Amino acid sequence: MPRPSRAHHRRGELVAAARRAVLDRGVLELRLRDVASQAEMSTGSVLYYFPTLGDLLHEVQRDAVERFCVGREEAARREPDPRRKLVGTIRAGLPTGRDDELSVLLYELGAYARRTPAYAAQHIRLYERQAGLYTAILETGAATGVFDLTRAAAVIARGLVALEDGLGLHITQAVPTFTPAEAETMLIAYAADATRCDLEV
Structure with a gap:
């Protein structure tokens, strides 16, 4: 039996990580690597779920x-x-x-x-x-x-x-x-x- 997709869960984790990153650094200085660091993921993994940082911040x-x-x-x-x-x-x-x-x-x-x-x-x-x-x-x-x-x-x-x-x-x-x-x-x-x-x- 295939395992259920964790995509929804991972996207929620990334939104939470981006929220913390915005509060820590401010939106104007925020970089994709800041979110990746908060989420303990690679920048490539973040982009797998959100094509751009702007897309992720729009969800935040x-x-x-x-x-x-x-x-x-x-x-x-x-x-x-x-x-x-x-x-x-x-x-x-x-x-x-x-x-x-x-x-x-x-x-x-x-x-x-x-x-x-x-x-x-x-x-x-x-x-x-x-x-x-x-x-x-x-x-x-x-x-x-x-x-x-x-x-x-x-x-x-x-x-x-x-x-x-x-x-x-x-x-x-x-x-x-x-x-x-x-x-x-x-x-x-x-x-x-x-x-x-x-x-x-």
């Missing part, structure tokens, strides 16, 4: 986007109160600090999005998915009379995601501009003004 990005989105969506789904849901979503979207693996990974891979359409498309999907989550929360809150929106829900939602992204970059840079708590306060203040709702929960 796809995995990171999915993990980031699913975590936030599940947390929002569990909370019935719109105020708590909005605040919880804000908190879940900000990096916890310079060592927040998932956020740093997404920011690192964002460097490719400036030059490569496939990476840009993945970042656009990430942005739209986050904006959709906020839009749903805001519309529910408005429909139940909890929020009195100053603008269309989608406009506020897009502003929240853009602020979140910018603040996150400041939190994760070599010398942070401010702490996660300070960033959270700014975002919640914007959300409170946009919803005309006290969000001190």
Whole structure:
């Protein structure tokens, strides 16, 4: 009886190795041999599963986007109160600090999005998915009379995601501009003004 293929397992190992390599070296200085070293494989073996380093990093990005989105969506789904849901979503979207693996990974891979359409498309999907989550929360809150929106829900939602992204970059840079708590306060203040709702929960 033939043995089952280990290709899927090996590809998963390589994605994990590439993720660690990006966090260690940064995406702009990353080389195929860095990933191979992390995976304890030859560069030829890596290329057997992924034809180029770019293909491998695209899979790392796809995995990171999915993990980031699913975590936030599940947390929002569990909370019935719109105020708590909005605040919880804000908190879940900000990096916890310079060592927040998932956020740093997404920011690192964002460097490719400036030059490569496939990476840009993945970042656009990430942005739209986050904006959709906020839009749903805001519309529910408005429909139940909890929020009195100053603008269309989608406009506020897009502003929240853009602020979140910018603040996150400041939190994760070599010398942070401010702490996660300070960033959270700014975002919640914007959300409170946009919803005309006290969000001190």
